Amino acid sequence: MPGGRRGLVAPQNTFLENIIRRSSSQHSSFLLANAQIVDYPIVYCNETFCKMSGYNRAEVMQKSCRCTWMYGELTEKDAVERVDRSLDHHLADQFEILLYKKNRTPLWLLVHVAPIRNERELVVLFLLTFRDITALKQPIDADDPKGGLSKFAKLARSVTRSRSVLVSALPALKEPQRASHLAHVSTNAHHVMSLSGDVLPQYRQEAPKTPPHILLHYCAFKAIWDWIILCLTFYTAIMVPYNVAFKNKTSEDVSLLVIDSIVDVVFFIDIVLNFHTTFVGPGGEVVSDPKVIRKNYFKSWFLIDLLSCLPYDVFNAFDHDEDGIGSLFSALKVVRLLRLGRVVRKLDRYLEYGAAMLILLLCFYMLVAHWLACVWYSIGRSDADSGLQYSWLWKLANVTQSPYSYVWSNESDGPELVNGPSRKTMYVTALYFTMTCMTSVGFGNVAAETDNEKIFTICMMIVAALLYATIFGHVTTIIQQMTSATAKYHDMLNNVREFMKLHEVPKALSERVMDYVVSTWAMTKGLDTDKVLNYCPKDMKADICVHLNRKVFNEHPAFRLASDGCLRALAMHFQMSHSAPGDLLYHTGESIDSLCFIVTGSLEVIQDDEVVAILGKGDVFGDSFWKDSAVGQSAANVRALTYCDLHTIKRDRLLEVLDFYQAFANSFARNLTLTYNLRHRLIFRKVADVRRERELMERRKREPQLEQAQDHLVRKIFSRFRRERSVAAAPGPAPARPSPAPAAGTAAAPADPERGATPPTAAPAPAPAARGKWGRLLATASLDAGAAEPARGAFTRSLSARDRPVAAPAEPAPAPAPNPAPLPTPAAPATLSLKATFAKARSASALSVTGASARQDTIEEELDERRPSVSALATHAALPSHASHAAHAAHASHDAALAELRRDVRNEVQRLQQKVRIAS
DSSP, X not given: OHHHHHOBOSOBOOHHHHHHHHHHHHTOEEEEEETTBTTOBEEEEOHHHHHHHSOOHHHHTTSBTTOGGGOOTTOOHHHHHHHHHHHHTTOOEEEEEXXXXXXXXXXXXXXXXXXXXXXXXXXXXXXXXXXXOGGGSOOOOTTOTTOOOHHXXXXXXXXXXXXXXXXXXXXXXXXXXXXXXXXXXXXXXXHHTOOSTTTSOOSSOBOOOOOTTOBOTTSHHHHHHHHHHHHHHHHHHHHHHHHHHTTXXXXXXXXXXXXXXXXXXXXXXXXXXXXXXXEEOTTXXXXXXXXXXXXXXXXTTHHHHXXXXXXXXHHXXXXXXXXXXXXXXXXXXXXXXXXXXXXXHTGGGTTTOHHHHXXXXXXXXXXXXXXXXXXXXXXXXXXXXXXXXXXXXXXXXXXXXXXXXXXXXXXXXXXXXXXXXXXXXXXXXXXXHHHHHXXXXXXXXXXXXXXXXXXXXXXXHHHHHHHHIIIIIXXXXXXXHHTXXXXXXXXXXXXXXXXXXXXXXXXXXXXXXXXXXXXXXXXXXXXXXXXXXXXXXXXXXXXXXXXXXXXXXXXXXGGTTOOHHHHHHHHHHOEEEEEOTTOEEEOTTOBOOEEEEEEESOEEEEETTEEEEEEOTTOEEEOOTTTOOSOOBOSSEEEESSOEEEEEEEHHHHHHHHHHOHHXXXXXXXXXXXXXXXXXXXXXXXXXXXXXXXXXXXXXXXXXOOOOOTTOHHHHHHHHHHHHHHHHHSOOSOOOOSSOOOOTTSOOOOOOTTTOOOOOOOOOOOOOOOOOHXXXXXXXXXXXXXXXXXXXXXXXXXXXXXXXXXXXXXXXXXXXXXXXXXXXXXXXXXXXXXXXXXXXXXXXXXSOGGGHHHHHHHHHHHHHHHSOOHHHHHHHHHSOHHHHHXXXXXXXXXXXXXXXXXHHHHHHHHHHHHHHHHHO
């Protein structure tokens, strides 16, 4: 199985586990704080810090890592400034500081501050390590002018007395030695928690690392080495029985002696490599700790491998006076067959491949035939030595015309059998007989004649029948039975791959899915927990569930007062889940419907792309359902950093149990403290945002001021517009009557002959006020009194001609009567026209620099619109000659003023553009 053979090797963030392991070995406490949030809130603290300070983890989380809540009246300002400087400038520092526990007990600490960087070399966390050095500091005196705590002062006096006694008894313990001892402790602490980047781990995902002298069990070199060991194991399994049966001494053949010696050396090297090779733990993890590897090898295969590597050829190389001793040392070679255990332990690597498994089975079948052939030759040789000339070996000698003969031997004090067939002929004949018996009933050319041969043949046929039926009759069945889990595993992987290919899932996501499937298989071995639990009765199922959730019930104090029935009810509703690195357990805005307990692994809580908490083993997160019945929404994302095992219980199930067990509900609500409540949203400011705001303020201070001066053209237009509005709003002359008064400077109109009424005498006109350039443009008060009213009326009609639809050319007007009365010119249309003119001027001057062209277009349009239209010409034609000349003069003056206004606006726009370029 690849999952069990290879182990879990996906990249994961093991930063928290590494820091915990290092601090636990030195009995030190530490804090982790986010370096990207203002005030650097604490995102993790270990249990040692909680015990040392008296605060629990829920009270410490999200507080500032400056530990201002532990400051007291004797905390030095210099130490506080060093803390601030180290954190604000991302510096690594080491200093001493006096803090206070929760019960206000003073505590001297040696503090190490280290910035933690990610893969982009950005400081994302701060690691603060604390070591208690209170015993090495001078105790606080009772007469301290700053005033010490009374209890601590008493303790200090007692420590001082004991110290004075020790100083009198051991004068060698002086103040310099105490200081040197303190420095030594500080140096050791600094060495243990080194702040260098080479030793301090980074907060990033990385593949599992192994020590330099440790080999990965799935690397290419180890795979090739295993195949070499497999081949040498089969060589040993073949040669050892052959040498024992044929009493072949390797000392007589130099080539065999060299080969056997090389094989022994290779197997001895394999023992050494096994002490430096990783293995897969029970949880699917890759174990690379040298101590654990050595311990595991000593307990498993070390003794068998050592016995198979002993140099038995050395003992057999000497001549022995007694045949029994020689036979004993020859038989010791059989111990080398224990090397087949190496094949057994690695057999699971080949079970998933049908062809490899079939080859191994065939090789095993041939190996058994070889062993039986050696035994068959030993039986024939024993019968021949006993004088049974009808044994198969005597018959073979007669057939091959190489008969045996007896020779008297002085060494054995008896006859010795010599000559006969060659060793090659005897081995091939013995192997032929065993193969025919194992595959069929035999052909009879080699048959068992003696009793020993017949007994052995019977046993061999039984074994051969079983092997034949097993290997050749049920090969498919056996492979399916041996690889049923593997077949299921590969079927699942094939389905996942086909799904990814069908839906074109991105490569990164597909790799995450495949890694999760493999890791889940390594944990569950393909077993369905719910299906297995359904086989059991309710009582047994509850007991199993309590056992599966024992870590949660034993580690958290909220379950200590729960009765057995309550625990069983809770355990039935708990669910176990496994998460791979990078999995998001909660998204922002999701409903929080579960309470999660972390059993193994570590997670991070991310809010607004910032890590606000790191959760590890024993932490609880979710929502306090028992306090607020409403379903809350998650304010942050929860992402797995490593492979995590979580025990979760649904909100409705938990409330159901709490409603039934009221006594336990009170204890549960009082003792269970959420390490992080996902409903609560943290309010914080990012360091980058604060820095950006400061840079923006500095940039604004350096920018030139573009405020308009008092003599600016726009300001002048606005002020002029305000004055004209005030003049227009003032009470004017009486409204015109049906019979208007004649203009100033003319005689009174004659009486109407039809009515016989005499028109009233007109009042003298007021003296015209002096007007400037803009007065001449926007009003007609500067005109002479005789032409004021007709000119104003004509000018008003010409300005408002744009707002009226263009009329058809008017018929020639009849000649005016002699002495016609001047046309009435109302004040309201003239005022509206003036206001419109001022509004256009104000809108043109209020445009930005980028709209300069728009302003110029507006002025040109204004000039076009001021040109007299057809209706305006008709109106002018209807006027008297002196009034028409006055209107034309007013239009000319108006156009000249607008042209001058256009030049002024263009100059002002160029000046503003130049000022903007200088500022940028």
